[in-house]
Amino acid sequence: MQADTWWSKFNVHRVPPGKIVLTAFGSYLIVGLSWLAGAPVWIAFPLSILPWLPIAFLEVEWTYKHYGWFVLFFVMALVQTIHYSEHVIEVIQVHIFNTPVPKALALFSQLNVEGVHFFGDTFLTLGTLGLIYKFPRNPWLWAAIPFQIAHQAEHTFLFWQHFVNGYPAGGPGLLASSVRGNGAIAGLMDRPDLHWIYNTLYTIPFVAAFLYQLKRTYDESLDEAFPTASHSDLLVASRHMETFNYAPGETVVSPGDLAHRLYIITEGEAAVLDNDSGLEVEIATLGHGKVFGEHGLLVPGAVHDKTIRAKTKLSCLAMDEETLKHLMAASHDPPPPMVPDLLMPIPDPAL
């Protein structure tokens, strides 16, 4: 069982801890072997990131399934962490280690300073434009985008001059100065400093935008379960819910269990089993966004009369009675869509 809080979105959901330890071991092994082979840091470090990519992919897939386009924030945060690190390392190289500006190339930039920065920056620009399109009410994104566009303008100019017009890499661009002269518009300061400023002015509002959205995002299966409830009501409800995970074949509820929770399936499938003369008969399969347990929840002392069992790996959000009543009152919803008459026997009107 796991409480569903805003910071629980940072949990690793899909990959078991053993595989994470194994990946960390593999990553350190690459660093060790690179050091033994005398490989430079800028080759060893990117190589050591490679084993983490499958885990990142699986977690991104999980996050998209549960939180939709919010996943783009996670991907952007990952890329921006690397991108900003490059700029910070460059500034440290220049100002602390007194490395000459043309040789202050951090880690990834040593591969190709113009290519790495142009493609990294273009990814971030397109990602930020995508975020603004999907989350236009996040005010911090509007604060971040002008600085990203300015940074993109610099790299577009540098990329064009280097790859199309054949100028050497590491030029001053539009506003920086270099040993070869000033930028096309002005020469305000050294390129590493100018680009660090662009990136810092983007990173601060981006982090604020990420935290802002993190606190306003809930599992999208709630929208399916309560289609007419407002975003704010679902957000409040999501803070009172807990996540339960089940292995295939594990029983979620059994006949006779006290019905004190409503369950919403967020991932996987569950079988509804009835007892027919001592034999379990599957009468329905429930999938993403389907709900069970709510009829019993609204009847004091009610118990389940069917078995619900995980058919695959199953994740459910569980809601207590108070939260359900609040949601139903707020949304004027009838009880959420479910397999009818699943859990409680209906009294025969003739009796």
Added chain:
Amino acid sequence: MLELATQFYTHDKAQGFIVVAIVCGAMILFVTWVWYMNFGPAAKRRRAPK
């Protein structure tokens, strides 16, 4: 006029400016469109109670 324009285009710095103007102009247009769709007069009219 055409000769002047051709000279300007073939100048390396001018080429760079043109490319930057096209790329960043497209981005600024997109951002303005998103703002207009969400906060412009039409969006306000859509949200107003009937």
